[in-house]
Amino acid sequence: MEQVMSSINLSAIAPELILVVCSLLILLIQSFAPIRLKGWYGYVSLIGVVGAVAVVLTQPQSFELRAIEYSFNGMWVVDNYCRFFKLIFLLGTGLTILISIKYLDNEAMQHGEYYALIIFATLGMMIMSSGAELITIFLGVELMSISLYVLAGYTRNRMISNEAALKYFLLGSFATCFLLYGIALIYGSTGTTSIPAIAKFIAGAGFGGPTIVMGMALLVIGFGFKTASVPFHMWAPDVYEGAPAPVTAFMSAGPKAAAFAAFARIFMEALPSLQTNWTMLIWVMAVLTMSVGNVIALVQENIKRMLAYSSIAHAGYVLVAFLSAGERGISSILYYMLAYTCMNIGAFAVITVLAGKGEQRVRIADFRGLGYRHPIAALAMTLFLFSLAGIPPTGGFMGKFYIFSAAIKEGFVGLAIIGVINSVVSVYYYLRVTVAMYMQAPDTAAEKEIPVTVFSPALVIAIFISAYGVLSLGLFPSTYLAMVKLSFLTLL
């Protein structure tokens, strides 16, 4: 492993710089340019995202190398692991922006701040995945969270959106306190906040003592909140239900991936010596997260809320991969997060299309008969739901396959069995939507009241990209696996 130490290295933060410039530019256009440029904020932000993707892809080392580069006095790290995660975040952000443009027009809420905040949140996620220091990671977490609090309450005239923002804000900052306390205890017992230095200290001292175990447990709580794992999941359903649909799409994919990125980096790189301690904790969390998420999702009537519980369950599957640790575990986390981003944002994109103005059609009952009135949207929705359920030939199936095979190879057979059972349970509620779309007659009275579906070319492109991602991840997994295999190597 090649290591380069340098203090200031702007090329290491080039993608982040592009995003900062882009969001500041949007804020400036918003303040100084004529009002008729309103429709362009979204496209300006898209250009920024595409630029950042290009830079991430061409950063000093290509995907073939296993190099790892520290800069800013060891605070910042660029390796294939973080680069893969950054591509996931940027994919999620790009898709979200495509979904949002028309949605915001409809709600008469087309403001530059929305895109600026989305990009700031993405920036926070990228900092989380690249932070080689607990302080840097903490700042990333906060930049992401604070932007998301605002976004959750973005439709500020809707009471339910306010409520979502308040709950997210209170529980999110509560979780931050635990995260910080954990960092404080780890700092206190090792005398450093740098991840490699912590690992070195613990390896040198043999065992870090009770303070560091406490710190680790508090970190698990903090990250448990951020990834919406049971028992720290209570905020997720309310927030997902109340936030505007594109924001929910955004929150359910990127931030979760970012939390797992930082979680995995801290635990596998800084605290591998405590693996016996955290395995137990996370085992219980994984089982609870999968089971509670899936069982409660069974009885949901609101589709956004159902997908919120489903996303809790998916965090559980990722925790299974997390437990498997090592090479297989981490590569399956990466693969699964990519598949999950495509299918979840795709599903929310279709919901945005079908929910209509003011999100009036978000009950599962409202989806009755859609297969006949909007055949293409219904087909796309079916594809995403099948993928979420893990039915071949979709990305969701391959993702689950890798996770469970990793778990079995690492000796977590019981956990894999529980996971598979859960996955079977989940088929029920995903198929329920499909059954409503294709096999039930529409509720005619409700149909007349809400005639509009939200439709725009950008939305179609977003759905198309997600569908392509889901299918190609399922049909040609080897290309992505090759990328994933190069990405985890630097972490270990």
Place this chain on the structure above:
Amino acid sequence: MVSLNSYLMLGAVLFSIGAVGVFTQRNALIIYMCIELMLNAVNLTIIAFARFLNSMDGHVFVFMIMTVAAAEAAVGLAIIISLFRNKATVNVDEINLSKG
């Protein structure tokens, strides 16, 4: 000289008071104050460690936390105000549109 343990105990007690407050209080503003109390308990813990370890990192970290807390307060109070405009209450028991 006050020992490190006393500071840590004080930090832990303040943190616990804050955490209990978050669960028992019903006023959004008071809940937020409890969260601030927890943050400051963490600050105290970090600064005590930094002082006893003779390390500069902790001092810097505390400034970072204070800055972030200020940003969080700005956003949080704005959220509470926008909620209050729609429904004149800050009691979290009455803010219950989403359930299930």
